[in-house]
Structures are given as structure tokens and as C-alpha cells.
Amino acid sequence: MMKYLNLLLPLAILALCSFSEKLPAPADKKATKETVRLFQSLYELQNKGVMYGHQDDLMYGSSWWYEKDRSDTKDFTGDYPAVAGFQLGHLELGNVLCGCFY
DSSP states (O other): OHHHHHHHHHHHHHHHHHHSOOOOOOSOTTOOHHHHHHHHHHHHHTTSSOOOEEETTTTBOSSOBSOTTOOHHHHHHSSOOSEEEOOOTTGGGTOOOOSSOO
């Protein structure tokens, strides 16, 4: 009997592990571990509500410019966006930040 238990226990553990949900990974195979974790966190949160992303959310809004901790999204919804995007404004090319758009 013990011989069968020693055989069945590892098989049962393998079967249970194969049923656990595997989180998806980004298409980019070179994604950093931080990027993969962000992607998986957003995946896990998708059924908990609406996630909203906004470009330059903390930089300017409909009637303001560079006010600390200000966000049109936060003003409207009470929370910051789930994802915010920012561009470098050509700083990576050596241009000086002038507070204007190129």
C-alpha cells in the first residue's frame, strides 16, 4: 500500500500544479522582469474594475500646467490613471527642455 502512495502522491501534486492558472507574458521575449510583473499585475486586476491610461497625465491638464500632484484624471475620478505615459521631448537627442512641445 505504501508503495502505491509513494507513486500516487507525486502524480497528484503534478496534476494539481498543472491546473494552476499560468499568468500570460508580454510578447516581447526580452521584456525586463519589472515589465513582465507590471503586465501580469494589470492582467490580474482586469476583472476588478476599469483601468485607464493617460499620456502626460501629471504634466498638464485642461486648465493647468505643471502643478505638483495634479492630474485631470484624479480631479475627475478621484484616482490617478492605472498607467501613465510620458515622452522625452527629444531630451535624448540633446535638446534643452523649454516647457514647450516640439
